[in-house]
Structure formats: C-alpha cells, structure tokens
Amino acid sequence: MFAYVVRRILATIPVMAVVALFVFSLLYIAPGDPAAVIAGDQATPEDVERIRASLGLDRPYLVRFGAWVWDIMRGDLGVSIFTNLPVSTMIQQRIEPTLSLMVVTLLLAVSVAVPLGVLAAWKVGTWVDNAVMSFAVLAFSVPVFVVGYLLAYIFALELDWLPVQGYTAFSQGFWPWLENLILPAIALGSVYIALIARITRATMLEVLQQDYIRTARAKGAGQRSILFLHALKNAAVPIVTVIGIGIALLIGGAVVTESVFAIPGLGRLTVDAILRRDYPVIQGVVLLFSFVYVLVNLAIDLLYTLFDPRIRY
Amino acid sequence: MDRRSLLAGGMALGATAALPRVATAQPARNRILRFVPQANLTSLDPIWTTAYITRNHGLMVFDTLYGTGRDFQPYPQMAEGHVFEQDNKVCTITLRAGLRFHDGEPVRAIDCVASLQRWMRRSPMGQKLATVLDELAALDDRRLRFTLKQPFPLLLSALGSVNTPIPFIMPERLARTDPFQQVREAIGSGPYRFKADEFNSGSLVVYEKFAQYSPTPVGTRSLTAGPKVANFDRVEWLIITDAATAASALQTGEIDWYEQPTPEYRQLFARSRQIKVEAIDPLPNGAVLRFNHLHPPFNDKRMRQAILPAVSQEDHLIAIVGTDRAMYQAPTGVFTPGTPLATQAGLEPLTGPRSVDRARALLREAGYTNQPMRLIGPTDILAPAALTQVGADMFRRLGMNMDLVVTDWGTVVQRRASREPLERGGWSVFYTAFGSYDFLDPAGHFPIRGNGANAWFGWPTIPRLEELRDAWFTAPNLDAQKRIAEDIQRTVMDELPYVPLGSYLSMTAMRTDLVDRVAGPAMFWGIRRG
Numbered sequence: 001m002f003a004y005v006v007r008r009i010l011a012t013i014p015v016m017a018v019v020a021l022f023v024f025s026l027l028y029i030a031p032g033d034p035a036a037v038i039a040g041d042q043a044t045p046e047d048v049e050r051i052r053a054s055l056g057l058d059r060p061y062l063v064r065f066g067a068w069v070w071d072i073m074r075g076d077l078g079v080s081i082f083t084n085l086p087v088s089t090m091i092q093q094r095i096e097p098t099l100s101l102m103v104v105t106l107l108l109a110v111s112v113a114v115p116l117g118v119l120a121a122w123k124v125g126t127w128v129d130n131a132v133m134s135f136a137v138l139a140f141s142v143p144v145f146v147v148g149y150l151l152a153y154i155f156a157l158e159l160d161w162l163p164v165q166g167y168t169a170f171s172q173g174f175w176p177w178l179e180n181l182i183l184p185a186i187a188l189g190s191v192y193i194a195l196i197a198r199i200t201r202a203t204m205l206e207v208l209q210q211d212y213i214r215t216a217r218a219k220g221a222g223q224r225s226i227l228f229l230h231a232l233k234n235a236a237v238p239i240v241t242v243i244g245i246g247i248a249l250l251i252g253g254a255v256v257t258e259s260v261f262a263i264p265g266l267g268r269l270t271v272d273a274i275l276r277r278d279y280p281v282i283q284g285v286v287l288l289f290s291f292v293y294v295l296v297n298l299a300i301d302l303l304y305t306l307f308d309p310r311i312r313y
Numbered sequence: 314m315d316r317r318s319l320l321a322g323g324m325a326l327g328a329t330a331a332l333p334r335v336a337t338a339q340p341a342r343n344r345i346l347r348f349v350p351q352a353n354l355t356s357l358d359p360i361w362t363t364a365y366i367t368r369n370h371g372l373m374v375f376d377t378l379y380g381t382g383r384d385f386q387p388y389p390q391m392a393e394g395h396v397f398e399q400d401n402k403v404c405t406i407t408l409r410a411g412l413r414f415h416d417g418e419p420v421r422a423i424d425c426v427a428s429l430q431r432w433m434r435r436s437p438m439g440q441k442l443a444t445v446l447d448e449l450a451a452l453d454d455r456r457l458r459f460t461l462k463q464p465f466p467l468l469l470s471a472l473g474s475v476n477t478p479i480p481f482i483m484p485e486r487l488a489r490t491d492p493f494q495q496v497r498e499a500i501g502s503g504p505y506r507f508k509a510d511e512f513n514s515g516s517l518v519v520y521e522k523f524a525q526y527s528p529t530p531v532g533t534r535s536l537t538a539g540p541k542v543a544n545f546d547r548v549e550w551l552i553i554t555d556a557a558t559a560a561s562a563l564q565t566g567e568i569d570w571y572e573q574p575t576p577e578y579r580q581l582f583a584r585s586r587q588i589k590v591e592a593i594d595p596l597p598n599g600a601v602l603r604f605n606h607l608h609p610p611f612n613d614k615r616m617r618q619a620i621l622p623a624v625s626q627e628d629h630l631i632a633i634v635g636t637d638r639a640m641y642q643a644p645t646g647v648f649t650p651g652t653p654l655a656t657q658a659g660l661e662p663l664t665g666p667r668s669v670d671r672a673r674a675l676l677r678e679a680g681y682t683n684q685p686m687r688l689i690g691p692t693d694i695l696a697p698a699a700l701t702q703v704g705a706d707m708f709r710r711l712g713m714n715m716d717l718v719v720t721d722w723g724t725v726v727q728r729r730a731s732r733e734p735l736e737r738g739g740w741s742v743f744y745t746a747f748g749s750y751d752f753l754d755p756a757g758h759f760p761i762r763g764n765g766a767n768a769w770f771g772w773p774t775i776p777r778l779e780e781l782r783d784a785w786f787t788a789p790n791l792d793a794q795k796r797i798a799e800d801i802q803r804t805v806m807d808e809l810p811y812v813p814l815g816s817y818l819s820m821t822a823m824r825t826d827l828v829d830r831v832a833g834p835a836m837f838w839g840i841r842r843g
Binding site for chain 1: 353355356357361362363364435491493494495497513514515516517551552553554555557558559561562564565567693720721722723724726727728730766767768769770
C-alpha cells in the first residue's frame with residue numbers, strides 16, 4: 001500500500017509536466033497581449049512594444065518556457081504581470097474562499113444527495129422516487145448562474161435573510177463566514193446533488209437485488225440497517241468515484257458561482273487573469289487545480305480499500 | 314432588528330458556541346463608503362498604465378501641483394503659487410508648506426521634478442512640453458523651476474491636466490522608476506492613503522483618510538480643483554464584476570455607490586426611493602469608428618467618405634444608452650460637447666437624412682468591387698460591443714464583403730495593433746469609446762493624430778492635422794485655439810482618420826444619503842452622508 005501511494009505521488013510529476021507544457025503552449029498560441037491591455041487605449045504602438053519588452057514577452061517561446069519551468073522547480077510561480085504581486089501570494093489570498101465554498105458545497109451535497117438517492121431506491125416507483133428524480137433532472141438542466149440569481153433574488157433581495165455577495169474570512173466568526181456561503185453552496189451544489197443522488201439511487205437499486213440483502217432481510221434485519229449498513233456500504237465505490245469526479249465539476253462551477261456572488265476566490269482570479277492575459281497567474285492557478293485534481297483522484301483510489309476490502313494495491 | 318439579524322442571531326447562538334466570534338472594532342457605518350468601481354484595480358501606477366480605474370486610484374492617493382476646474386482653467390493644489398519671468402520662458406513654482414507623503418516624508422521640489430520627468434515620458438502633453446523644455450530643476454525644497462526654449466502657454470494646464478496619465482506627484486525614490494516599469498508602491502500625498510496590507514486585487518481595495526493631508530485653501534471645489542476634503546475615514550472598493558450582483562448589493566444597502574450600472578439596472582434603480590441615478594460627469598464620452606489607413610479598402614479616402622451618408626450617430630448612441638434623448642448628443646464632432654473647443658464646423662456629412670443607398674452608390678463610384686473588409690470588436694465591454702453590432706449591421710446593409718470578428722477585449726487590443734493586410738490577420742475597422750477628458754483638446758486626442766507609423770492604431774498619415782496640433786500648443790489665447798479646433802474638425806471630416814459617432818453620458822447610481830459628490834471621474838473628496 002505504502003509503495004503504491006509513493007508510486008502514485010511520483011506519477012504526478014510527469015502528469016504535472018504535461019499539464020505545464022500544455023498550459024504554457026496554449027497560452028503562447030492564444031491571441032491577446034497583456035502589454036496592450038496595460039498600455040491602455042491611448043498608447044502608441046511604440047509604448048506597447050516597450051512595455052512588452054519590459055515584461056519579457058518579446059523573448060522566444062523556449063526561453064520563456066525554460067525560465068518558467070526553472071522557477072517552478074525552485075517553488076516560484078512567478079509574478080503577476082499586472083499587480084506585480086507573486087502568484088503564490090495571490091493564490092494564498094484566494095484559496096480560503098474557494099476552499100470554503102468547495103467544502104461547504106461538498107458537505108451539503110453529500111449530506112443531501114446520498115439520503116435522497118437511498119430514499120429514491122427504497123421507494124422506487126413511488127411518488128417519492130419520481131419527486132427525487134424530477135428534482136435531479138431539474139437541477140441538471142438549470143445552469144448554476146440561473147440558480148444563483150434566483151436564490152439571491154429570493155433570499156437576499158426579497159427576504160433579506162442572507163447577503164447578496166462577498167466573503168467573510170473564517171477568522172471573523174463562524175456565522176459571518178457561513179452566511180456568505182449558504183447561497184453559493186446551494187447554487188453550486190445543485191448539479192452535484194443531482195449527480196450523486198442519481199448514482200446513489202442506481203447503485204442502491206442494483207445492490208438491493210443482491211442475495212446478501214435478501215439474506216439480511218430473512219435474518220430479520222431492520223430496514224434502516226439494510227439500507228445504510230448492508231446496501232449503502234456496498235454501493236459506496238461508484239458513489240465515491242462520482243464524488244471524486246465531481247470535484248472537477250465543482251472547480252469549474254466555482255468560477256461561475258464566485259462571479260455571481262462576488263466571492264474573491266481562485267475561480268474569479270482565473271477569469272480575471274484570462275481576460276487580462278495575465279499569463280503567470282493563469283499558469284499558476286491551472287497547475288494548482290491540476291495538482292489538486294490528481295491528489296483527489298489518489299484519495300478516491302485509497303478510499304476504495306476502505307469500502308471494499310477486496311481491493312488491494 | 315431586521316430578519317437577517319434575527320436569523321443570524323439565532324444561528325450564531327447555536328453554531329458559534331464552540332467558536333467564539335472574534336470581536337472586531339468596526340468604524341461606524343457612516344464613516345465608511347463602500348463603492349463598486351467600473352473595473353478591477355490591477356495596477357497601482359497611474360503613469361505606467363492609462364487605465365481609467367488606475368487614474369481614479371491615483372486621484373485618491375496622489376496629488377498634483379495644479380488641479381483643473383469646471384471652467385477648464387488650472388488652479389493651485391500642491392502649489393502655493395508661481396511666477397513667470399523672462400517673457401514667460403521661466404516659471405518658478407513654490408510648493409505649499411507642510412505637505413507630506415503618506416510615509417511621513419515631506420514633499421520636496423525634487424520629488425516633483427522626478428515625478429514630472431517620468432510623466433513627460435508617457436503623457437502626450439508631457440512629451441510636447443519636453444520638446445520646449447530647457448531645464449526642470451529643484452531650486453530648494455519648496456521651489457522648482459521650468460526653463461523653456463520658448464513660451465509654452467499651456468504649462469499650468471498641463472500640470473493640472475485631467476487627461477491620462479495625470480501628472481501625479483510621488484516620492485523621488487519611486488518617481489525615478491523607468492516609466493515603462495511599474496512602480497511597486499502607492500505612496501502619494503493625496504487625501505486618502507492606500508492600505509497595501511488589505512489590498513486584494515480582484516476583490517478589495519481599501520483607502521484610509523490621510524490625517525496629515527491639508528487641503529488647498531484656494532478656489533472652490535470643482536473637478537480636480539479646490540479643497541479636497543475627505544469626509545470618510547475609510548473607503549472600500551469592492552470589485553463586483555457581475556452587474557446583477559452589484560445592482561442587488563446596492564438595493565440591499567451592502568454597497569453605497571455603483572459607479573457604472575448598465576442601462577437595464579439604471580431603469581430599475583430609478584424606481585427606488587433609496588437610490589439615485591445621475592450622470593457621473595456632465596461631460597459626455599465620445600464614440601469612435603476607426604479605419605485602418607494602411608490597407609484596402611479604407612486606405613482610400615473616397616471609400617472612407619463614401620460610407621458617411623449611412624452613418625447614423627444616433628443609432629450608435631441608442632445602442633449604448635437606450636432611447637432617452639437626454640442620455641446622448643448628436644451630432645457631435647471631434648471635441649467633447651460642452652467644452653471650449655467643441656464646434657459644429659464641418660459636420661455636414663453626418664447630419665441630415667441618412668441614406669444607405671447613397672452610400673452604396675458612392676462606394677461604387679469610389680471603385681468598390683466587393684473587396685473584403687474586416688470589422689473587429691469585443692463582446693465584453695458595453696460601449697464598444699454595442700457600437701460594433703450597429704456598425705456590423707451598417708456594413709452589411711452597405712453590401713460590403715465583411716468579415717465580422719468579435720472576441721474579448723484582450724484579443725481586440727492585440728489584433729488592432731497588427732499592421733498586416735487582411736490575409737495575414739489584419740483588420741479594416743474597429744469601434745471604441747473614449748472618456749470625455751480625452752477629447753477636451755488636441756493634446757491627448759489620439760484619434761486625430763496624423764503622424765503615420767507613430768499614430769494611434771490605424772496609422773493615418775495626415776500632415777495637416779499634425780501642423781494644426783502643433784499650432785494649437787502655441788496658440789496665444791482661447792480664440793486662436795478655437796479657430797484651430799475648427800480647422801482640425803474640418804480636416805478630420807474631410808480626411809477621416811476616424812468618424813466621430815456622437816457622445817453619451819455615463820450614469821452612476823448611489824444611495825440617496827450620499828451628497829456633495831464632485832462631478833467628474835469617481836472622486837472621493839467632498840462626498841459625504843447627508
């Protein structure tokens with residue numbers, strides 16, 4: 001097991017190298033010029049050229065790529081072209097809101113979706129099942145930003161229960177932190193809830209047909225015990241896989257959600273950086289997201305052994 | 314107690330039992346102003362970039378030797394006074410006593426000299442001043458002297474210019490930075506101090522009232538002239554990129570001032586008794602259709618002239634601000650309406666009934682035989698995006714063989730810098746808009762330059778425009794300046810380096826308890842809670 005974990009961690013190095021090459025090349029060939037954005041509408045072409053040279057953007061591809069990789073290997077993600085701040089500092093400033101949003105969304109989604117999926121499987125074919133599946137279809141179909149605007153309109157603007165926008169650091173208190181995250185987490189979590197609920201239902205339906213469930217029933221096990229101890233644990237592997245895959249969904253969704261609710265997270269940072277062509281920031285954030293995704297997948301793989309002891313690495 | 318407080322109280326009671334809330338001393342609400350600016354503040358150096366958001370940041374943090382009043386005359390700000398000598402070829406300016414930078418250091422004449430030298434490298438007005446400057450020197454801590462090769466009547470106006478980049482004064486150690494490199498600190502001597510420790514680009518910018526700031530005792534407050542009295546202890550710029558979110562935050566009172574709401578929200582706000590909507594500046598912005606003069610079809614003057622009968626300034630302006638006639642002005646020429654140089658001279662081709670048929674016929678007469686043309690434009694900035702759509706429709710109706718390329722603004726600014734022909738990614742036409750102060754006079758008015766390869770994107774070569782611009786700098790009085798401005802406009806309407814597309818007001822929305830705002834760019838002195 002230990003050897004497997006070490007192997008997997010080492011395997012992230014070539015993965016990250018490919019990501020780095022891909023991201024750098026993509027940005028290199030993409031249209032857009034940060035020097036022109038900086039110089040402004042009134043700048044002369046000469047001004048733009050001088051700014052481009054001062055930023056080192058006139059150097060050849062290989063020189064720029066080599067310098068960037070060398071810096072990364074020394075733990076330096078570079079400096080933002082626009083703010084002059086180290087990319088690592090900017091990520092540090094933004095990581096808490098995004099992490100908070102993802103954790104709250106994840107907790108909300110799992111705690112709502114899994115019981116809903118189990119309930120739908122248990123009451124298959126009834127109005128409960130239909131209601132859960134209808135909700136799932138609806139949640140899949142409505143874009144995150146529409147859900148966000150609707151929630152903000154109802155709960156912030158009309159009812160005045162929760163703030164429209166912003167983020168308060170956890171260090172400022174639990175409620176101020178949570179109150180800013182409730183609406184974004186519901187908006188972002190809606191698709192995620194639908195996804196997990198559907199997978200839970202489908203997997204549970206399959207497991208509930210198994211012989212050992214019939215045996216448990218024959219032995220007089222209670223419904224709750226059958227559903228949550230016998231069936232759910234055996235249905236956990238696909239559910240955990242979907243939760244893991246859904247992390248990518250969350251990262252993508254966070255970009256939109258953070259814009260709608262003005263949360264100063266990594267998603268907003270990414271969008272702003274892309275619009276300005278702030279290459280070091282884009283590269284740094286994408287590398288970070290890729291690294292997180294690789295680690296999440298590793299964690300999911302390890303969790304399999306917990307739910308299914310037959311799986312060995 | 315409102316419902317949110319009640320809910321928060323109830324939840325907090327249970328949820329925070331184990332996590333006691335950190336007590337933070339918050340200044341009273343009426344000492345804080347929460348503002349949503351037009352864009353994110355990315356750069357702190359208002360000389361390095363000409364972005365309006367950085368200019369507005371500069372107005373908070375930095376001060377200038379002179380300010381400009383609503384009458385467009387210069388008034389002393391940091392300066393106590395000045396003396397012209399030797400037939401106006403020597404000007405000595407004395408600083409007010411007791412001026413200090415935010416780091417506690419005194420403001421000295423050498424700081425001003427270094428700041429102005431840096432500014433002169435980047436500002437069109439400054440570059441012109443540099444050509445007639447023999448020497449700029451600090452005589453002592455409070456006096457600096459301009460020695461000129463010839464009189465420069467616009468010297469004080471230049472020092473108080475509101476055109477970007479504004480000649481802000483910063484400490485010598487910062488002002489010695491290469492003008493093409495970004496200054497890393499925002500240390501000025503203006504009414505507000507930048508809180509670097511709370512700066513989170515893309516999210517929050519915080520300014521604190523500078524206790525040691527002493528407003529000029531001279532003049533009345535208007536534009537950048539007169540006493541800059543800060544009435545808030547703290548000003549927070551909240552970067553909210555989503556218009557709907559910013560609008561909701563203004564409605565709920567989470568923010569006090571939303572600098573640039575889009576037209577649909579302006580109508581919504583107009584129905585609220587707690588929100589007022591007004592023109593941020595009585596001077597309107599200018600819309601522009603720019604041609605590429607290097608390649609066919611618009612390298613031919615007759616082709617440029619041919620489309621004029623089809624150009625409707627009103628159509629373009631309505632696309633930006635809606636149908637309310639009070640929101641736009643047409644016909645408008647080269648200079649901002651309501652300013653001394655604005656004139657109607659030579660605007661005949663843009664007035665009277667519009668005719669696409671007439672334009673088509675003129676295009677044929679000019680030799681247009683379905684040559685390709687490319688219109689480039691953005692989707693993510695309101696005014697240029699709206700102008701581009703109207704323009705695309707016009708070129709379609711003209712029957713031109715148009716390739717419409719709409720991208721984000723970041724791509725447009727790169728692509729318009731290309732001098733290549735169409736087959737190698739070049740362009741024929743783009744649309745954009747300028748702030749009112751950019752079109753005050755010929756100094757900072759880029760689209761009227763005719764200096765070929767060194768001109769603004771489009772690179773027209775029109776020597777007559779350069780001659781007129783040079784003449785304007787040395788014009789002895791306003792009447793002479795006005796005559797030159799008329800000539801410039803007539804030449805523009807004949808040569809068409811660009812087509813003026815009219816002027817429109819930029820509106821702002823704020824809570825009704827905010828009063829005494831100084832009209833102009835978003836500025837934070839004078840404004841207070843009533």
